[in-house]
Amino acid sequence: MMRVPNPFKRNKPVAAGTMLPDCDHFGRPRRHRGGPKNRSRFVIAMGLFVGIYGVIGGRLVMWGVAPTESAAAYGAADKIMSDRPDLLDRNGEVLATDIKTASLFAEPRRIIDPDEASELLLGVMPDLDPKWLYRRLASNAGFVWLRRELTPGQQQAVLDLGIPGIGFRTEKRRFYPGGTTAGFIVGHTNVDNQGTAGMEKYIDDQGYRALQDAGLAVGTDLEPVKLSLDLRVQHIVRDELAAAMARYKAIAAGGVVLDVHTGEVVAMTSLPDYDPNQPSQALDKDRMNRMSAGLYEMGSTFKAFTTAMALDSGKVKITDSFDATRPIRMGGFTISDFHGKRRVLSVPEVFIYSSNIGSAKEAEAVGIEGHQEFLTRVGLLSRMTTELPEVATPTQPKVWKQINSVTISFGHGVSTTPLNTAVAAAALMNGGKLIPPTFLPRSRAEAEAVATRVLSEKTSDEMRYLFRLNVADQRGSGNKADVTGYRVGGKTGTANKVVNGRYSDTKKFNAFLSAFPIDNPRYIVLVVIDEPKPEDGQYYATAGMNAAPTVGNIIRRSATLLGVRPEFGDEGKSLLVSY
Structure with a gap:
């Protein structure tokens, strides 16, 4: 049998007081507290700690000095954060x-597997x-x-999905609570929140775009x-x-409601229209603002x-007469009356x-x-000056001949915008002053400062009488536009289109061009x-059969909202002229 030596047994006697190497005074092995081996472990741990945080710090420094491409992208994103001012209607409703x-x-450099990331994202956005x-990801x-x-x-x-290298950035987006209701007036913005149409573009063109580009519109109240718009009337x-x-x-x-004394556009729309929340709809060729950007005879x-x-020329008086017995023959053309007398x-x-012969x-x-x-004086042949960018320039013959003057007298041969027509009609009704249209609030005093007299008050009085006669008299072409209590006046227009x-x-x-209340007109419709x-x-589709009753419906529903009170007294008692 093998003997196991006892490590604590002394084989030889040792003199008292003698200390054995690596043993205490009882002869037991010493426990080492620290040494070269433990110190090396501590140094390694400290090195790993410093190394990890060094890598993190290095990455932070690298991102801080990102290449031009990345920096430019973030710079563009900062511009998107620019605020835009709210647009309100005249009553404070948000447009x-x-x-x-x-x-x-x-961040493509952080994408581990572009192919897998693409598949996952396509599952959400197919x-x-x-x-x-x-x-882009690769x-x-x-x-x-x-x-x-x-x-x-x-x-x-x-x-x-939890894809590394994919993130979100909070941006500002324009929102239009009314949707299609006033799309052509408010306009819309692009993906960078910059105005590209309507009053949104007007605001940018007035200096707001420069503030955006300079970074001064960020976080600004x-x-x-x-605007001059009344959202209630606009809806009607x-x-x-x-x-x-x-x-x-x-x-x-299309339709427009215009204040004859200030030139304020209270309502204006064109159908088919579009939703400015989806600006791509505006690219449809049928969705255009026909009232200010469309040209028509x-x-x-x-x-x-x-x-x-x-x-107004003084060459014709309201008591004069014209022979409309026979058609006019001129330059190979025959000019006659529809249902001539x-x-x-x-x-x-x-x-x-509505005699063509008499007008000629x-x-x-x-x-x-x-x-x-x-026609130039009353603004029918010139491009309007107003805030809305979408405004067309009227067209006319390069050289006016007698045949041109004759056909233009009854609305053929000159193309203008419906808004031009409404603005010129306001001058016929308000005493003879041409006032540029505006989509911003304007007082009567401010309107007077920019108004131009284009015809006499006497002519304006006579035209108010004729407008009312055309609606109140059952023989008139506009009688279907009459609204009890509001004394509507107007003129029909039925033009053959060129094909x-x-x-x-x-x-x-x-078209039906109207004004009310006719004894003291306040609005053109x-x-x-x-x-x-x-x-x-019905057999006919003339303006008196469709445009005139539509105007009557608009006036019937909106007059009280516009502050016009109905009167049921003696008809025409306030007219300044009587014939």
Whole structure:
């Protein structure tokens, strides 16, 4: 049997007081407290600690001095954070405001597997182009946008994917609570929250864009911009136009309500319209602002200006008459009347029967130069000066000949905008002053400062009488626009559209130009209807059958909102002229 030696047994006697190496005085091995081996472990641990935090610090420094591409991307994003002022209607209702939204970006250098990341993101946003997405994620860029303005649901779905190198940035997005109600007036912004149409663009052009570019519009509490628009009346106009389009099977319609004393546009719309929350809709060729950016031959509404011109020239009096017995033959053309009376017509009869022959003879009495000068004077041949960017320039013949003057007298041969027409009509009603239109609030004193007298008060009084006669008299073409208590006056216009270089007998552009209350006009209401069809049970689709009743419906619903009180006293007691 092997013996195991006892380490604590002394084999040899040791003298008292003698200390054995690495043993205590009892002969037991010593416990070492620290030494070269433990010290090396401590140094290694400290090195690892410093190394890890050094890497973190290095990454922070690297991101801080990111390459130009990444820095530029973040700089652009900072501009997007710029605030925009709210747009309000005249009563303080919000038309446009900023809201916060999330946008998706990627840092491709941190993407581990671009192919897998692409597949996961396409599961949430299948409308993204797969090749485009993969190329962006596989690039060596420091920062790339993937999708701007995500919905909350999309944001949460992407978060749930947990893809490294994918993040969100909070941006400002423009929101229009009214949707389509006032789209053409408020306009819209692009993805960078910069105004590109309507009053949004006007605000940027007034200096706000420069503030954005300079970075001075970030986090700024900007004063709201109040417009002249009344959202309640705007809704009524749009609602009635939509009903008219359906009722008369028209391809388009438009309307405007204008203050005759200040030039303020209280309501204006054009159908088909668009939702500024989805600005891509504005690219549809049928969705255009026909009221200020569309050019049309306004038809018989021009007879109001022809008569006003003749009366204001002093060469024609309201008691004069014109022979409308036979058509006019000129330059190979025959000018006749629709439902002509084939007799001598007084000036009021020329107006209420909408006689082409009588209007042509009124223009002939004034002369070609006087005719062109008058239409220019009242603004029908010039581009309007107003805040809205979408404004067209009227067209006219390069050289006016007698045939041009004759056809223009009843609304053919000159193209202008419906808003130009409404503004010129306000001058006929307000005492003879042409006031530039505005989409911002304007007082009567401010309007007087920019007004230009274009005809006499006497002519204005006479035109108010003729406007009312055309609606109140059952023989008048505008009698379907009458609204009890509000004394409406107006003039119809039914123009044949030009198709392939020739006037069509079936396609028409109808308008009704009105004012109320006619004894002391406060508002112009103009409605246009493009290519209306006869209503069920009717044979004709003239302006008196569709545009006129639409104007009546608008006035009936909006007059009290506009502060016009109905009166049921003696008809015409306040008219300044009587015939």
